[in-house]
Amino acid sequence: MVRENQRYKNAYKGNQATSDDYSETGYDRGHLNPNSFQCGEGRIATFALTNAAPMDACFNRNQWGKWEKTLRTFLRDTLTSDGGSATAYIVTGTVPDPNLRIPQSEISEDPERVTVPSHIWTAVCYKHHSDNRKFFSFGYMGENKPEGSINLMSVSDLNTQIKNLYGQNSEISIFVGDCFHDNNKLDWVKVKFQKLINQQIKEKQGDQIMSSDMQSTYVGLKRAADANVVSEKKFKVSQMIIKLAFDSISTYYNAVKDLMIFAGSACLITNMKPLVRSGIGKRDVSGVSDAVECLLVPEKQTAADGSPCSRFFDSVYNCQCTIDGEIKSCCSTPCLYQENLNSYRCYSGQTQIECSPRYSLITYTGEKCLDDHPCATYGYDYYWCKKISGGWDYCSPPLWRSKAKNGKNCRSDHACAKYGSGSMWCYTDNEGSYADCCTSDDCYSAVDGKTCRSDHNCGYHGEDYLWCYTDYQDNWDYCCKSCW
Template sequence: MFVLGLLTCLVLRAFIAQAKVADNFNECKGFFYKDKEPGGMDQNAKKICQEYEHGGSYYATLYSVTHRIALYSAYTFDPQCSSTTGSFNNWHVEPQISDPKSKTKMMVLEKDLSKYDLTEDVIKKYQAMSSDYSDTGYDRGHLNPNSFNCDEGRKATFTLTNAAPMDPCFNRIYWKDWEKDLRKFLKQQLDSDYDKKSKDTSTIYIVTGTVPAENLRIPQKEISKDPKNCERVTVPTHIWTAVCYKHPSDDKKSFSFGYMGENRPAEPDISMMSVSNLNKRLSKLYSELSGTPQSVKIFVDDCFEDNNKLNKVQKAFKKLIDLPRNQRVQITSDAQNILGAVKRATSSDSLSSTSNVKVRKVEGELVLDSMITYLTMSEEMKSLDESACLITNAKPLSKIVHGELKKRQVSGGSDAVECLLVPEKQKTAADGSQCLSVSDSSGGCKCTLVDKTKPCCSSPCLYQHKLKGYRCNSGQTLIECSPRYSLVSAHGHRCKDDHPCATYGEDYYWCNTVSGGWDYCSPPLWRSKAINGKLCLSNHACAKYGSRKPWCYTDDKGNYAKCCTSDDCFSAENGQTCRSDHPCGKHGKDYLWCYTDNKNNWDYCCTDCSQ
């Protein structure tokens, strides 16, 4: 028991995040330009130096206990961090905010409150919890983006003191695109200004913040019938970002800019502006909110605004700035009518005190512009909304008919994907098999079939990049799983609605089809590659499809080749892995290959990493 207790303490300690709530930002002032914090936004709010175990401060946050959201988070840009967002989805809260006398001087995971003798009632006194966001239609939107951080720093962004309610369309599409272009622009600017002799690099200070609404809060009354748990967290009307680029030696190369948008699902009107103009707009909005004049100042001296580099920055964001407002998210009139009807039926204005309306089922079909967009959004929907989107059509969709490769057409762009929204959590085993019953506990999730039991998922089935496969938690154990992802087979046949593509106990993906019989499915591998260096078609990923070795189509003309399940530097043909000191490359040959063991056995591979 002692050993078990010691291991438990060690595991807990490894995942403890720290945050210091103080009267000032002295311990993390380095995240502010010239060590000076922004002013004019409720300076009575809590000041937090966001830390992680043994990692020092990762960013600084001003948190409003009145609104229970972050007013801003200040951070610096690290170009070495991968732009790929992580699947970490465990959120922290800060006991010191709700109870200054608390002996727990660090962030704690929401699920571990009881281990620190804390309760939800104590935490909820002055801050939000994930339960405040459930079923409200709003995301826990990061201010300091997790995609701008590495490793423990990325995990440290998953605290509700770094979050605010954001509309899903705004957060996952509009704002995310601006974050992506911002990262690309800043990285290019750093590379162009890098001095190889001095090795000095520019410092980029970023502040992302909110403007609280005057009278819009979640959870809405119609969601939570308990008055104590209603309308606790303020929804922001606007989200904004300010950037200060400080060159190490030449101030003429330093500059600043900002942008701001409205937190709504369509036409958020995200616009770029100078920092001084952003200050003016924020001052006006905060003055209207408080009823007294406010003067917002983000950077000292507006950080080299006089250098007038705004036009150059606007050119880098031209695609987003010039995009027609109604082009990003299009909702058909029928869908708008249905959404409007549901909203009216459940609004407090439509209900009398004796009315009782329950929404049992809402279906949705999405058309996404590419398979990459589908992959990103589907993973987020699984982790954030517990929803899956089953592919019903893709373009170009490979379909073999009488020995020829033909294509089906889909409404949308050249790589458009249609999918059907369904609940991610189903009464199924981890391999997709239908269960008669499911029991879920900390010891694991068990699926009972007619003649046996199989493990099932307690958490969403998400792609783990390091493991190069899909995993979920069964209780406390990480297991392999088969995600719900498609209703179309590799040959273009429609799968039965209750039998989507999955492994069902086999070592390949397949489904029962509507036309009778069964068919292979393209596995959910979105970056598989052929040994000729070409990417596999996204709807015909690398798999055996009944053959002896994995293969895939590389175009819609019927060309195919043997393949690797990933496009990284160490994936070889037939599921093998290149030796750690011998990445894939030509290595003096006219084809791609690598050693797969220390006995100099070799095999073909797919990505040239020898240069």
């Protein structure tokens, strides 16, 4: 996969879409082969535009993204329960809308190059290697529009729906024999997707994540866009500012990961309440709303350390970014947190490298960053930003699972970092209490970014404090979670 650039764009523009075709259209570059279903080089390849179809932004990020995630979990769990003695075959396709293409003529000098699908569908055939009783198949299809719902069905019904939508007489067969179609198995599959099915019913009844004011605005805009008075496409939404609110920092990070993978968007924190997690997997404080607020923005081409690129080149071997004459590595894939490494990583071509995500517009003291200089490392070993008031300051790093050596969680707006001192520390409450800390709450993280020895995880080990050996010369240090 080669990232497009102005130098070679015209060479392949006649045969495929380019990123310009999607710009400001309201459509995402929707993955057909999902990024989350692949790893290594296969994951990199999923970001090619030949693996994308124009998906309505709301449909792709909400409904379709959730069904993809549920499908992955369901198949992974089923394969695990069968001891890996099965193969899952997945086919995803689209039904083109003959009357809708992007980019729209109002926004492009080279319009209507890419056909927008009216529907997106996926078919699954699960084939056990030795037990035919464990075969099953199913499919689902969704309408590619903001409120488009997704319907689960048998593969034979999916074949019929595709045939009817294409308006053709010949039969369609995605899998031979519909892959052992069995209605009893379909009922079993429906149970696995019941939560999503129920959620769609609630949303149709108006139980949506938007506030009542936002919902009214959305409905009004949709009615205006669909009305006959604008049938000649004289009306469009040219810009929309979206602010999201979360009940905890953990909820924020989980949502942002999906936004980066599925939509290529970042959500920069604009406000954060100084809360403390009450436990693993729990909310920061029960019943607290709007604990984290962020501004949704498209990801920009930056170096791996967050510095903005003036030019970039991406090939199957590496990604390079030019900044004031200096060449730095850049990311070919989203910059995501890797729990096994306790750091953020991305692929630059085929090489995995450390990276700095764009994640916040506030410093660790609560001051505002410049809009074009959000928190990142920018070539240093700490997170910082330039302030609106002038100068610069440290940012709380995007390490929401950091923990103090006394076993307490770090405050949500003050994750474990040095903040200009000689060792890593964090506040653990709103009263000014602080302690040395670990960047993660796993069993092998020690203070100051050190790692416990693989055969000696963190614990009290007969002492009244948490500690572990950090090498095989019996050197030790404090750690932050009792696992022994």
